[in-house]
Every structure is written in C-alpha cells, then in structure tokens.
Amino acid sequence: MNLFLTKLVNSGIYISVPFCRSKCTYCNFASGVFSGAQMGRYVERVLEDIHSFHAYAAAHGAQIPEIADTIYMGGGTPSLLPPEELEKLFHSLRQEFTIAPAAEITVECAPGTLTGPVIRALAACGVNRVSLGVQSFVDQEAASVARLHTREKTLSDIDRLRDAGITNINVDLLAGLPHQTRESWEYSLEQAVITGVPHVSVYMLEVDEDSRLGRELIAGGTKYHAHFVPDDDLTAEFYETACAQLNATGVRQYEISNFACAGFASRHNLKYWTRQPYLGFGVDAHSMLPAADRSNAAGTESLRLATTDSYDQFFVAPEWQASIVGTEQAMEESFFLGLRLNQGIDLPQLRKEFGDAVAKYDMAIAELAAEGLLLRTDSNIQLTERGRLLSNEVFARFIADKELIT
Numbered sequence: 172m173n174l175f176l177t178k179l180v181n182s183g184i185y186i187s188v189p190f191c192r193s194k195c196t197y198c199n200f201a202s203g204v205f206s207g208a209q210m211g212r213y214v215e216r217v218l219e220d221i222h223s224f225h226a227y228a229a230a231h232g233a234q235i236p237e238i239a240d241t242i243y244m245g246g247g248t249p250s251l252l253p254p255e256e257l258e259k260l261f262h263s264l265r266q267e268f269t270i271a272p273a274a275e276i277t278v279e280c281a282p283g284t285l286t287g288p289v290i291r292a293l294a295a296c297g298v299n300r301v302s303l304g305v306q307s308f309v310d311q312e313a314a315s316v317a318r319l320h321t322r323e324k325t326l327s328d329i330d331r332l333r334d335a336g337i338t339n340i341n342v343d344l345l346a347g348l349p350h351q352t353r354e355s356w357e358y359s360l361e362q363a364v365i366t367g368v369p370h371v372s373v374y375m376l377e378v379d380e381d382s383r384l385g386r387e388l389i390a391g392g393t394k395y396h397a398h399f400v401p402d403d404d405l406t407a408e409f410y411e412t413a414c415a416q417l418n419a420t421g422v423r424q425y426e427i428s429n430f431a432c433a434g435f436a437s438r439h440n441l442k443y444w445t446r447q448p449y450l451g452f453g454v455d456a457h458s459m460l461p462a463a464d465r466s467n468a469a470g471t472e473s474l475r476l477a478t479t480d481s482y483d484q485f486f487v488a489p490e491w492q493a494s495i496v497g498t499e500q501a502m503e504e505s506f507f508l509g510l511r512l513n514q515g516i517d518l519p520q521l522r523k524e525f526g527d528a529v530a531k532y533d534m535a536i537a538e539l540a541a542e543g544l545l546l547r548t549d550s551n552i553q554l555t556e557r558g559r560l561l562s563n564e565v566f567a568r569f570i571a572d573k574e575l576i577t
C-alpha cells in the first residue's frame with residue numbers, strides 16, 4: 172500500500188556502515204575491510220549528511236515526515252564501529268529528527284564482534300533489535316566462506332545481548348553454502364529455533380559476477396570451495412525445508428525471506444515493502460520521500476535521493492542524485508514489493524491509489540495465476556509457494572526496467 176497518498180506517515184531511517192572484518196567469499200554488497208581511520212572519516216561524512224539533510228531534501232522538493240519510528244543500521248558490520256562512533260551517529264540522528272519513543276532500532280552485527288563496550292553502547296543508544304549474520308551453525312560451512320565465528324560464539328553472543336536487555340534478535344541463515352547438506356541445513360534451522368530468537372531470515376546463495384565465489388562457480392572452478400556448493404535444486408529444497416520447519420515452530424513466514432513470531436516482523440523492512448517513506452545515509456543508501464508539491468501528479472509522485480555505491484566515490488561524488496518516481500514506476504513497485512509479503516496485495520486498495528491504470532496488469536495476473544505462480548481472489552493476489560521460489564520471474568512480468576528487481 173502506498174501510504175504517501177493518504178497522509179504523511181512516519182518514516183524509517185537507514186544508515187549504511189560498509190565495513191567488515193573480512194570479506195565473505197559470497198558477498199556481493201558494497202562493503203570491505205577498512206582501517207579505523209577510514210571508518211572515522213566515513214562516520215564524519217555521514218554525520219555531515221545527517222546534519223544537512225533537511226536542506227538537501229528541501230532543495231530537491233522532498234518532504235520529510237515529522238517523526239521517524241524505525242532506525243536500521245546495516246552494512247557491512249556496524250558492530251565493528253568503535254562505541255564512540257556508534258554513539259555519534261545515534262546522537263546526531265536524535266538531534267536532527269524526532270525519533271518516536273517506541274521506535275524499533277536495529278543494528279546488524281556479526282557474531283564475534285560484540286565486545287562488552289559495543290553491547291553497552293548499543294543499549295545506551297536505544298538499540299532494541301539486533302540482526303545477527305550467522306548464516307550457518309555449522310563451523311565448517313561458516314569457515315568455508317570466510318566467516319570468522321563459531322556456533323559457540325553465536326550462542327554466547329545471543330545470551331550476552333539478552334543479558335543487556337536486547338531480546339528482539341534476528342538470525343540470518345544462508346541456504347546453498349559450500350559443504351551444506353540436507354542434514355546440516357536442518358541442523359542450522361533447529362539451532363536457530365532452539366535459541367528462541369523471534370525472527371529468522373533465510374536467503375539463498377546468489378551466484379553472480381559480483382562475488383568471488385559467484386565468479387568461481389560461473390567459471391566452474393574449485394577455489395573458495397566452489398565445488399562443494401549444492402546445486403540449485405538442492406538449494407531450492409533447503410529453502411522449502413526452511414519454510415516448512417520454521418512455520419511449524421511458530422516462526423511464521425511473512426515475506427519471501429523473512430519469518431517471525433507474532434508481533435516481531437521487522438517494522439523497518441515492512442516500510443520498504445509497503446512503500447512508506449524512508450531516509451538513507453551512507454554508501455549505497457537512498458531515501459524515498461514524498462514530493463512536497465504533488466499538485467501536478469496523480470498523487471503518487473515521490474523522490475528518490477541516492478548516494479554512491481563505493482566508499483571512495485562517497486567522498487568525491489555530488490552528495491545526492493535525485494530522481495522522480497512517477498505513477499507508472501510507483502505502480503510497478505507496488506506489485507513487486509507488495510508481492511514479497513505473504514499477505515499479498517490488496518487489489519481494491521491498489522485501484523483506489525492508481526485508478527484504472529491498474530487494469531494493464533490484468534493479463535499478467537491471469538497468466539501467472541494460470542501458471543500456478545499467483546493465487547488470486549477478487550480482492551487479493553499473492554505468490555504461491557512455487558511463485559516464491561520463482562519470484563524474480565513473477566516480478567519481471569510487472570516491470571519495464573528489469574534491473575529494478577535485482
């Protein structure tokens with residue numbers, strides 16, 4: 172649902188921290204290993220952006236909602252930042268924006284990076300949710316892709332976060348790692364459930380040119396344990412096992428890759444999937460805000476303010492690239508983002524927002540339903556289980572610029 176239409180709802184704020192202890196072989200994100208001095212320089216630059224954002228937004232004709240009720244610090248590994256840098260970032264956010272008292276405040280952390288001072292700084296900064304990049308509870312699998320933690324370390328970090336009062340914890344798992352078998356994958360899922368964390372994210376290994384492991388797989392080589400990577404069918408089976416196993420234990424799927432106990436869905440990520448406004452700071456981040464003057468548009472126009480996607484460029488490129496998201500693109504986004512959610516898309520609501528223009532997708536919807544990829548009622552469409560596995564194929568049928576879904 173595009174909430175820009177009805178009223179200016181609260182925003183979310185994202186901060187990108189593109190630093191890692193080591194580069195995982197499968198990683199295709201804009202992240203890397205940097206010195207403490209480079210981290211400090213980066214934080215200073217992000218602070219500048221935070222403090223100048225109201226002026227930037229006004230100059231580009233974007234409207235900032237008065238209140239932010241989610242903050243998400245992702246990466247990279249934000250828990251690598253020294254406590255004082257974390258504190259500076261949260262302090263400046265609170266100086267510039269009104270943060271709701273019950274805001275969901277998430278920080279992504281790698282197991283093994285949570286020192287006592289970092290955990291204390293997180294709690295002091297109001298962080299109430301941590302997303303842990305576990306990927307596997309099997310040490311051999313984690314080590315094979317250059318993750319530096321063990322199962323034991325992960326379990327002790329979860330305990331220490333709880334001791335510090337941070338109980339809303341997500342565990343990321345990755346299906347398709349080298350050496351993964353049916354048994355080892357089920358073991359990782361069981362371990363995630365046994366920890367009692369209320370949220371689990373399950374991703375499938377992406378094979379593309381942007382990671383070392385991806386390139387080796389494409390080349391058919393054996394570096395990075397590439398020859399021990401399960402094939403696509405087995406990885407898809409792992410995903411289906413995860414859906415069945417997590418749903419059966421009450422950690423229910425609510426989005427293609429996300430599972431939560433009741434009341435623990437990620438409020439920040441829901442903003443992306445339901446096209447609510449958000450602000451983004453740092454490398455490879457962008458903001459999506461309503462246009463201040465929408466009198467000439469169909470009421471759906473918003474603005475995207477993007478930064479660069481590399482650390483070096485971040486210091487030399489113009490601060491923000493602004494582009495208008497017009498009605499057509501907003502409609503496409505409503506489909507391919509809304510379909511990610513298990514609840515699917517409310518068709519009457521979509522017609523209310525976009526009018527008769529929505530009818531242009533009737534044919535695609537009918538075809539996808541006939542192919543067993545969409546479930547359709549009079550008022551709703553949602554992905555079937557098979558549709559979730561082939562989601563990119565489904566999304567491609569709704570959009571003109573296919574790059575938007577990758």
Ligand code: SF4
Pocket residue numbers: 190191192193194195198199200202246247248281304
């Ligand atoms: S910790 Fe995350 S962002 Fe960093 S290299 Fe590994 S996968 Fe990439």
